[in-house]
Amino acid sequence: MTQVKLSVNGKEMSAEVEGRTLLVEVLRDKLGLTGTHVGCDTSQCGACTVHVNGRSMKSCSVLALDVAGAEVTTIEGMANPDGSLSVIQAAFKEHHGLQCGFCTPGMVMTAAALLKENPKPSEAEVRAYLEGNICRCTGYHNIVKAILAASGQDVAAIAAE
Amino acid sequence: MSVHNPMAHDSARLHVTGAARYVDDIPTPQGCLHLAFALSPVARGRIRAMDLAAMKGAEGVVAVFVAADLPFANDVSPSVHDEPLLATDRVHYMGQPVALVVADSHLSARKAARLLQIEVEAEPPILSIEDALAAESFFEDGPRVWAKGDAKAALGQAKHRLQGEITIGGQEHFYLEGQAALALPQEGGDMVIHSSTQHPTEIQHKVADALGLPMHGVRVECRRMGGGFGGKESQGNALAVACAVAARQTGRACKMRYDRDDDMIITGKRHDFRISYDVGFDDQGQIEAVRFTQITRGGWAQDLTAPVADRAMLHADNAYLLPHAEITSLRLKTNMQSATAFRGFGGPQGVLGIERVMDHIAHDLGLDPALVRRRNYYAAPHKASRAGLANTTPYGMEVRDFLLHEMTDQLLSDCDYAGRRAEIAVRNETSPILKRGIAFCPVKFGISFTLTHLNQAGALVHLYQDGSIMMNHGGTEMGQGLFQKLAQVAASRFGVAVDQVKITATDTAKVPNTSATAASSGSDLNGMAVLAACDAIRTRMAEFLGQGAEVRFANGRVTWGDKDISFAEAVAACYQARVGLSATGFYKTPDLSWDRAAGQGRPFFYFAHGAAVSEVVIDTLTGENRILRADILHDVGASLNPALDRGQVEGGYVQGAGWLTTEELVWDDRGHLRTHAPSTYKIPACSDRPAIFNVALVDGENPEATIYRSKAVGEPPFMLGISAFLALSHAISACGTGYPNLDAPATPERILAAIARVRS
Ligand code: FES
Ligand code: FES
Numbered sequence: 001m002t003q004v005k006l007s008v009n010g011k012e013m014s015a016e017v018e019g020r021t022l023l024v025e026v027l028r029d030k031l032g033l034t035g036t037h038v039g040c041d042t043s044q045c046g047a048c049t050v051h052v053n054g055r056s057m058k059s060c061s062v063l064a065l066d067v068a069g070a071e072v073t074t075i076e077g078m079a080n081p082d083g084s085l086s087v088i089q090a091a092f093k094e095h096h097g098l099q100c101g102f103c104t105p106g107m108v109m110t111a112a113a114l115l116k117e118n119p120k121p122s123e124a125e126v127r128a129y130l131e132g133n134i135c136r137c138t139g140y141h142n143i144v145k146a147i148l149a150a151s152g153q154d155v156a157a158i159a160a161e
Numbered sequence: 162m163s164v165h166n167p168m169a170h171d172s173a174r175l176h177v178t179g180a181a182r183y184v185d186d187i188p189t190p191q192g193c194l195h196l197a198f199a200l201s202p203v204a205r206g207r208i209r210a211m212d213l214a215a216m217k218g219a220e221g222v223v224a225v226f227v228a229a230d231l232p233f234a235n236d237v238s239p240s241v242h243d244e245p246l247l248a249t250d251r252v253h254y255m256g257q258p259v260a261l262v263v264a265d266s267h268l269s270a271r272k273a274a275r276l277l278q279i280e281v282e283a284e285p286p287i288l289s290i291e292d293a294l295a296a297e298s299f300f301e302d303g304p305r306v307w308a309k310g311d312a313k314a315a316l317g318q319a320k321h322r323l324q325g326e327i328t329i330g331g332q333e334h335f336y337l338e339g340q341a342a343l344a345l346p347q348e349g350g351d352m353v354i355h356s357s358t359q360h361p362t363e364i365q366h367k368v369a370d371a372l373g374l375p376m377h378g379v380r381v382e383c384r385r386m387g388g389g390f391g392g393k394e395s396q397g398n399a400l401a402v403a404c405a406v407a408a409r410q411t412g413r414a415c416k417m418r419y420d421r422d423d424d425m426i427i428t429g430k431r432h433d434f435r436i437s438y439d440v441g442f443d444d445q446g447q448i449e450a451v452r453f454t455q456i457t458r459g460g461w462a463q464d465l466t467a468p469v470a471d472r473a474m475l476h477a478d479n480a481y482l483l484p485h486a487e488i489t490s491l492r493l494k495t496n497m498q499s500a501t502a503f504r505g506f507g508g509p510q511g512v513l514g515i516e517r518v519m520d521h522i523a524h525d526l527g528l529d530p531a532l533v534r535r536r537n538y539y540a541a542p543h544k545a546s547r548a549g550l551a552n553t554t555p556y557g558m559e560v561r562d563f564l565l566h567e568m569t570d571q572l573l574s575d576c577d578y579a580g581r582r583a584e585i586a587v588r589n590e591t592s593p594i595l596k597r598g599i600a601f602c603p604v605k606f607g608i609s610f611t612l613t614h615l616n617q618a619g620a621l622v623h624l625y626q627d628g629s630i631m632m633n634h635g636g637t638e639m640g641q642g643l644f645q646k647l648a649q650v651a652a653s654r655f656g657v658a659v660d661q662v663k664i665t666a667t668d669t670a671k672v673p674n675t676s677a678t679a680a681s682s683g684s685d686l687n688g689m690a691v692l693a694a695c696d697a698i699r700t701r702m703a704e705f706l707g708q709g710a711e712v713r714f715a716n717g718r719v720t721w722g723d724k725d726i727s728f729a730e731a732v733a734a735c736y737q738a739r740v741g742l743s744a745t746g747f748y749k750t751p752d753l754s755w756d757r758a759a760g761q762g763r764p765f766f767y768f769a770h771g772a773a774v775s776e777v778v779i780d781t782l783t784g785e786n787r788i789l790r791a792d793i794l795h796d797v798g799a800s801l802n803p804a805l806d807r808g809q810v811e812g813g814y815v816q817g818a819g820w821l822t823t824e825e826l827v828w829d830d831r832g833h834l835r836t837h838a839p840s841t842y843k844i845p846a847c848s849d850r851p852a853i854f855n856v857a858l859v860d861g862e863n864p865e866a867t868i869y870r871s872k873a874v875g876e877p878p879f880m881l882g883i884s885a886f887l888a889l890s891h892a893i894s895a896c897g898t899g900y901p902n903l904d905a906p907a908t909p910e911r912i913l914a915a916i917a918r919v920r921s
Contacts, residue, residue, distance in 0.1 A: 135847075
């Protein structure tokens with residue numbers, strides 16, 4: 001067991017981990033941040049996506065020790081400081097970019113990473129960027145729409161109704 | 162009124178902030194144990210010996226159970242008690258649970274489960290349809306045959322005749338949240354279960370049997386699932402029962418979640434089918450008679466295979482009036498995962514069977530398949546059907562509400578089907594490698610459980626003194642937005658804003674004897690039960706307040722005579738006057754009668770309709786393909802919430818198209834499922850969604866008296882994905898003169914094979 005320190009959603013945290021402990025296990029089991037979901041355990045569904053030092057990563061495939069000292073942002077840290085929804089979160093809600101919601105935290109984290117890199121993505125760019133995030137419920141239509149709306153673009157004109 | 166409004170899902174805020182709790186997120190008491198199953202390494206045989214020493218000695222292991230250790234019933238079957246939780250003397254599929262490991266962590270349990278030493282006297286597994294037919298390995302007592310008229314004789318007289326066959330693959334549910342359960346032991350031996358389940362009452366029943374308790378000793382709760390699609394109708398039983406037994410034996414909370422591989426290896430999937438047909442038709446392409454043989458592999462245990470195969474038979478007509486029809490169904494028992502419920506419940510396979518027939522007829526006569534389909538439609542209400550035939554299904558039900566004539570006209574013209582079809586023909590002439598295809602597919606889907614007694618529901622509604630409302634009902638939330646819709650119903654009955662209605666977890670202690678949330682029936686059944694409960698309270702309030710005058714509940718106010726008070730004041734006044742402010746509601750679907758043995762009656766309350774046109778392109782060198790455009794018009798009656806309904810339509814189409822294109826299940830000849838992770842089993846990704854995707858809802862009302870005249874929406878749109886498969890077949894047919902005879906899923910390999918067929 002080794003002590004690992006992380007800054008999670010702006011708070012300094014530490015946890016006892018083994019060499020094999022995954023970041024997602026630290027977040028969910030040790031820190032109680034269960035908004036980060038496990039959908040496939042094997043780096044393919046994107047439900048566990050978080051930001052590590054500003055980059056999106058699949059936390060089911062990252063060893064906690066490898067990111068010791070890093071700044072981690074999870075879905076719990078995405079709302080505005082006053083608790084109101086961030087633009088991306090509000091867009092997912094407003095444009096119905098969710099059904100069962102299990103993929104949603106990962107989708108929101110990936111969308112945030114995309115819009116940071118590319119503030120006005122085209123619809124095709126959004127779709128390509130979401131390759132690593134699976135949603136079984138929505139058929140993606142409203143997810144793409146939500147992300148385009150969050151980027152400030154007119155969704156009526158881009159996404160066919 | 163809040164009904165009919167496109168409000169956001171009730172949990173939307175919780176989902177986007179990560180605050181929504183699924184079973185694995187529920188805080189557990191200290192000392193909670195974790196479970197994993199050790200699985201059979203062979204598909205069929207007799208267990209000679211098991212050595213559990215290595216498992217028991219593994220780090221973190223608290224206990225290991227085999228069948229003989231179970232205190233009461235060893236049964237997780239939803240039907241005929243043929244599915245033990247843990248294998249007894251024989252194993253029936255590769256992946257069957259044979260031992261249960263209880264350990265201090267999820268990882269320890271999983272690691273220990275791999276240490277099972279088992280000796281099985283292996284026998285050749287029954288895997289293929291041929292194997293099963295040769296071994297006469299059937300569920301029930303052999304073929305089931307339902308007929309209308311005399312298909313055999315009519316076939317002999319038909320001007321044209323075709324025979325063919327289509328193989329249709331199964332489908333993994335891939336609910337994003339895997340199966341999960343948590344058991345919390347209570348005083349006096351009672352048990353509380355949190356389960357990701359579409360059927361809390363079934364979990365309660367199975368757990369009670371496994372613990373030797375009456376059902377009142379077990380309480381099951383489900384706030385939400387991370388997707389269900391039918392895969393959590395019966396497949397959660399094993400986890401809940403395992404947790405309950407382990408919790409009883411250890412006295413500690415026990416939790417189990419399948420990791421993705423285990424989930425795919427252990428649990429059942431959509432039934433695969435082979436459907437052969439013999440059809441007779443006239444020069445117009447109008448069917449005179451058709452005979453179908455539907456063969457399905459049900460896997461090792463019966464589970465829901467009988468009703469699934471029944472529903473496939475009941476949808477062998479889809480939208481078409483068949484003067485003579487004979488449908489034979491064979492349900493095979495094979496050494497594979499026990500196939501189970503999946504959105505559409507056999508209906509999609511039955512529909513694809515007749516759609517293949519339509520496509521084949523059109524190809525044979527050189528007609529536009531959309532035209533052939535229209536010529537075979539049931540008659541619209543108050544219109545005469547062709548040749549004066551009775552407008553009845555092969556199972557003798559009159560079709561009274563057929564909407565597809567108008568819907569087809571509208572959709573085909575809105576998406577310029579004819580123009581695009583002509584353009585594609587021209588373009589394909591000059592495009593040697595890339596070929597396009599376009600196809601139209603209608604859907605008519607019967608709404609109600611075919612097991613008539615399941616068509617009932619209950620609800621419980623409380624008003625508290627402050628005017629806040631708590632609503633509970635028997636339905637479960639798997640993302641479809643049922644809770645939101647029903648909160649809108651409750652809010653509308655009391656004339657208040659929807660945020661005054663508290664939505665609570667489905668709980669067997671609040672509403673008993675519930676049916677599974679399945680068969681698209683969630684809002685139809687539970688909505689009426691909620692309405693009944695609300696109205697019971699409303700009537701009591703009105704009687705007290707109005708004293709005979711008419712009382713209105715609207716806009717947060719209660720008014721009568723010259724009185725106008727807030728809803729909260731009205732509730733407070735009723736409380737002071739000792740008016741009961743809590744009520745149960747009950748509903749049963751009227752007008753159903755179904756004789757399963759004869760295959761005759763009115764098994765459905767009504768039909769929901771949909772229509773889709775898909776356009777695709779294939780690469781004839783590689784078989785790669787893409788859906789370019791989809792246009793959908795779907796009938797949800799007077800939608801309770803159009804935003805949620807559109808979501809169901811969009812998601813259903815994509816899931817249906819995935820079933821018939823990329824999603825391929827492969828078992829090897831030992832019965833090992835080789836596609837047991839998303840690395841090898843491909844569900845549609847964001848980039849697979851059609852570039853142009855137009856979805857519209859029919860502006861209408863259910864002629865039957867359903868909840869606010871809405872229609873069920875969960876399953877019907879799934880079949881719209883069939884249009885993508887038919888479009889692929891159309892694109893392939895541009896490569897030559899033969900009929901593609903495309904099998905599903907239309908993977909690049911199958912597309913290439915079909916291209917070779919049409920060219921030769
Ligand atoms: S759980 Fe990490 S990608 Fe699926
Ligand atoms: S909303 Fe269910 S997986 Fe995306």
